[in-house]
Amino acid sequence: MMEGLPFAAMGHNTAMVLAGTTALGIAAGTVGCFMVLRRRALVSDALSHATLPGIVIAFLVGLALGVEGRSLPLLLLGAAISGALAVAAIQAITRWTRLPEDAAIGAVLSCFFGIGVVLLSVVQALPAANAAGLKGFIFGQTAAMRSGEAATLAVLALAALAGVALFFKELRLLAFDEGFARAAGWPTGRFDLGLMALVTLVTVAGLQTVGLVLIIALLITPAAAARFWTDRLGIMLLVAGLIGGLSGGIGALLSARFQNLPAGAIIVLVAACFFMASLFFAPARGLLARTLRRARLRASLGAAR
Amino acid sequence: MILPDTQTFLSVDLPAMLAALFACLSCALVGNFLVLRRQSLMGDAISHAVLPGIVAGFLVAGTRDTLPMLTGALVAAVSAGLLIELVRRLGKVEAGAAMGVVFTSLFALGVILIEQGPARQVDLDADCVLYGQLEGILWFGPAGWSSLLDPGTWASLPRQVVQLATVFAFCLAIVLIFLKELTLVSFDPALADTLGLRSALVQHGIVALAALCAIAAFEAVGSILVIAMLICPAATARLLCDRMPAQIALSLLAGAITAIGGYMLGAFGPMLVGFDHSVGAAGSIATLSGLILALAILFAPRYGVLARRRLARATAPALA
Numbered sequence: 198m199m200e201g202l203p204f205a206a207m208g209h210n211t212a213m214v215l216a217g218t219t220a221l222g223i224a225a226g227t228v229g230c231f232m233v234l235r236r237r238a239l240v241s242d243a244l245s246h247a248t249l250p251g252i253v254i255a256f257l258v259g260l261a262l263g264v265e266g267r268s269l270p271l272l273l274l275g276a277a278i279s280g281a282l283a284v285a286a287i288q289a290i291t292r293w294t295r296l297p298e299d300a301a302i303g304a305v306l307s308c309f310f311g312i313g314v315v316l317l318s319v320v321q322a323l324p325a326a327n328a329a330g331l332k333g334f335i336f337g338q339t340a341a342m343r344s345g346e347a348a349t350l351a352v353l354a355l356a357a358l359a360g361v362a363l364f365f366k367e368l369r370l371l372a373f374d375e376g377f378a379r380a381a382g383w384p385t386g387r388f389d390l391g392l393m394a395l396v397t398l399v400t401v402a403g404l405q406t407v408g409l410v411l412i413i414a415l416l417i418t419p420a421a422a423a424r425f426w427t428d429r430l431g432i433m434l435l436v437a438g439l440i441g442g443l444s445g446g447i448g449a450l451l452s453a454r455f456q457n458l459p460a461g462a463i464i465v466l467v468a469a470c471f472f473m474a475s476l477f478f479a480p481a482r483g484l485l486a487r488t489l490r491r492a493r494l495r496a497s498l499g500a501a502r
Numbered sequence: 503m504i505l506p507d508t509q510t511f512l513s514v515d516l517p518a519m520l521a522a523l524f525a526c527l528s529c530a531l532v533g534n535f536l537v538l539r540r541q542s543l544m545g546d547a548i549s550h551a552v553l554p555g556i557v558a559g560f561l562v563a564g565t566r567d568t569l570p571m572l573t574g575a576l577v578a579a580v581s582a583g584l585l586i587e588l589v590r591r592l593g594k595v596e597a598g599a600a601m602g603v604v605f606t607s608l609f610a611l612g613v614i615l616i617e618q619g620p621a622r623q624v625d626l627d628a629d630c631v632l633y634g635q636l637e638g639i640l641w642f643g644p645a646g647w648s649s650l651l652d653p654g655t656w657a658s659l660p661r662q663v664v665q666l667a668t669v670f671a672f673c674l675a676i677v678l679i680f681l682k683e684l685t686l687v688s689f690d691p692a693l694a695d696t697l698g699l700r701s702a703l704v705q706h707g708i709v710a711l712a713a714l715c716a717i718a719a720f721e722a723v724g725s726i727l728v729i730a731m732l733i734c735p736a737a738t739a740r741l742l743c744d745r746m747p748a749q750i751a752l753s754l755l756a757g758a759i760t761a762i763g764g765y766m767l768g769a770f771g772p773m774l775v776g777f778d779h780s781v782g783a784a785g786s787i788a789t790l791s792g793l794i795l796a797l798a799i800l801f802a803p804r805y806g807v808l809a810r811r812r813l814a815r816a817t818a819p820a821l822a
Contacts, residue, residue: 238599239543293807294799296537299598300737303542304795307730311788314633314726315768318782335632336613410550411613414606421599457617465610472603476593484592 210344211453217347217354218406218445218464224354225399225412226419226441227361227434231392233420234372234430239299241416243287243306244280244393245400245409249313251279252334252404253320260323269346272334273401280397283309337408337461346405353402360395361434368392369430407461414465415441422472425479440475444468508646515769517641517660522727522761522787524666525719528673529731530757532715534750535708537736538688543598544583544709545732547605549716549725551582553612561615568661572717579713582608583706634724636765636783639663662722669718673711677750684708685746727784731757734791741802756794764790 232238255275259268283305290301317331361368370378371388379385396416403412423437448464477484529545536542552575559574582604589600643658644650677684683704686694691701716728723731739752764787772781800807 233596233599236596236598238596238602239546242543242546242602290799293810294741295805296737296740296799297540297542299540299542300537300733300740303546303729303733304737304792306546307726307733307788308792308795310726311730311785311792314785315781315789318785319772322781411606411610413602414610417599417602418606421593421595421603424595425593459613459617462610462613462617465606466614469603469607469610472607476589482594 211449213344213347214453214460215446215449217351218449218460219442220351220354220445221399221403221406222415222419222441222443222445222464222468223438224357224441225403225415226423226437226439228357228392228395228399229416229418229420229441230423230430230434230437231361231368231372232396232416233424235375235392237298238417238421239302240284240287240393241396241400242413243283243302243309244396245404245412246306247283247309247313248276248280248400248404248409249310249335250316251275251277251282253313253316253331254279256320256331257316269349269405273404276334276404277397277401279309280400281393284393284397333408334404335408335410337404337406337411337459350402350405353398357395357398357402358438360391360398364388364391372430407464411461411465414468415444418465418468418472419444422468422475422479425475425482427481440468440471444471512644512647512650513641514637515765516644517639517663518636518769518783519762519765520663521639521660521666521722522636522765522783523758524663524670525715525723525727526731526735526757526761526787527754528666528670528715529712529719529728530735530753531670531673531677531750532708532711533732533736534739534753535684535688536712536732537740539691539705539708541705541709541712542733543601544586545712545716546729547586547601548579548582548709548713549720549728551605551608552578552717552720552725554578554608554615555581555612557612557615561618568721572721575717575720576713578608579717583709583713632724632726633782633784634720634722634727636723639722666718666722669714673715676711680704681746688746723787724784727788730788730791731760734795735760738795738798741798741805756791760787760791760794764788 229238229241232241252272252275255272258275259271264271286305287298287301290296290305291298296304320331367383367388368391370383371385371392375385378388399416400409400412403415407415419437419441420433422440423433426436427433444464444467448467449460451463451467452458452460475483478486480486533542533545536545555574555576555578556571557574558578559570559572562574563570585604585608586597586600589595589604590597593600595603639660639662641658641660641663643655649655683694683699686697686699687701687704687708691705694701694704712732715732716725719728719731735753735756736749738756739749742752743749765783767790768781768783768786771786798806801809803809
């Protein structure tokens with residue numbers, strides 16, 4: 198399958214998957230901006246790892262209720278609940294104990310994932326359960342995605358985008374000056390909850406495609422790359438959405454064309470390339486631009502003297 | 503309920519337990535400094551980032567031998583540390599975001615390498631990095647309890663156990679020799695700098711030790727357990743005491759209890775409730791470490807949530 202696939206000949210399924218990953222990339226890039234600006238990028242790390250026990254429990258619940266096979270909405274609901282619990286645990290630990298946030302993140306991440314691994318080994322030992330699909334959530338399984346599922350995920354991603362558009366003002370306040378917002382009487386706690394809900398939505402939407410380890414990258418990398426391009430939030434959101442969407446689209450295309458490139462991983466690597474390019478060549482805070490600016494300043498200082 | 507007979511215990515459970523014990527001890531020891539220096543997530547980043555190194559080591563050597571894979575892991579861990587530092591410095595990117603970008607990219611690279619031809623054929627997968635193969639460590643030396651007294655039996659200890667014990671001994675030696683410096687840098691890097699002690703250098707050393715522990719341990723216990731062990735015992739100890747020697751001793755104790763207790767729970771617990779499969783020991787150890795931490799968070803004598811609440815209630819009338 199080395200010859201190129203023209204768009205017209207691309208199957209309906211591939212087109213849907215492409216649309217789904219692109220939507221996911223746009224949503225993750227946009228929502229991720231707020232996490233990066235709030236210096237809480239790695240909370241999404243904990244959140245995504247913590248979805249594992251929820252997925253497995255939801256699977257067990259589905260089994261007990263007699264739902265046939267695995268029902269995606271049920272699994273995603275479980276993922277969202279345990280992810281939200283993990284975020285709540287991190288916030289409780291940082292607020293009420295002397296432990297720093299990074300220790301809280303790491304502890305919650307590893308323990309939730311540990312519980313997930315234990316439950317997973319229980320499920321795999323159950324004779325009745327066909328748990329083959331569950332592992333796909335760890336590393337992603339775009340290839341096995343059906344077009345209906347891709348559409349569901351695209352809708353979830355669009356919902357997250359709509360959330361950002363709706364609460365743009367509040368999120369901006371939270372990202373730049375939480376102390377001021379609280380002093381001015383805004384319910385920052387509730388804003389934060391809203392942001393975490395959006396991140397959970399994106400994470401859950403991305404589990405199926407890129408897997409729970411690599412969805413972190415889609416939330417962090419485009420946003421961190423976009424930070425090099427501008428100092429204005431609106432533009433940063435656009436750039437991050439663009440980089441995320443391009444990574445999702447290009448990654449899905451590459452993975453459809455070459456059969457031994459798993460989509461999740463290649464999407465992340467494309468995003469990493471965008472990050473590198475931004476680090477060096479972005480006009481606002483890129484390395485090259487900053488070096489040139491410094492050289493020009495030095496030259497002008499020399500001329501003035 | 504079926505308990506294993508003596509021979510099975512000695513050649514399957516005992517070596518696995520020893521490996522888990524030494525892995526947990528060395529991670530808990532180094533974890534103290536990571537938690538104090540707010541570098542906890544370096545362990546997370548490094549243990550994800552070793553994946554491409556392991557696969558590349560395998561692809562280059564063409565065998566499942568351990569040495570090339572460990573070398574690859576070491577190279578990957580060092581490059582991950584350098585890349586994170588580079589992205590932070592050159593791009594002025596916040597530490598968390600820099601870690602997130604670097605370790606996910608390296609992990610993605612690893613996932614792609616795994617899918618390429620040769621690695622696929624021998625069924626090398628990312629699972630072994632996440633969960634390790636504690637159950638795969640076998641010790642054929644001992645025959646009955648009495649043989650444990652014979653030093654000759656111990657010479658045939660599985661390589662993984664020896665490796666982990668060596669790393670623990672090395673970390674312990676380093677920590678004991680540099681305890682004063684490490685303590686100073688952990689609590690007050692600025693003072694350390696003014697006293698002429700290069701705190702940045704010490705911090706790099708701490709991260710390097712953590713990387714060493716992570717690499718030595720991932721093969722046996724997997725990266726998830728490494729992250730749990732780098733953070734949970736040290737965090738538990740942090741809630742229970744204020745002095746460095748006590749902190750180190752408590753974290754080692756917590757690490758040891760978690761390793762042995764978690765293994766027992768994973769291997770024999772399910773049978774107690776009538777489920778005739780053992781669950782993954784790495785997962786159960788990580789879970790137990792979280793439980794112990796949760797207990798400490800709630801019930802620690804001075805810094806626990808309940809104790810603080812009681813204190814607040816006791817002082818409230820005086821303040822009113």
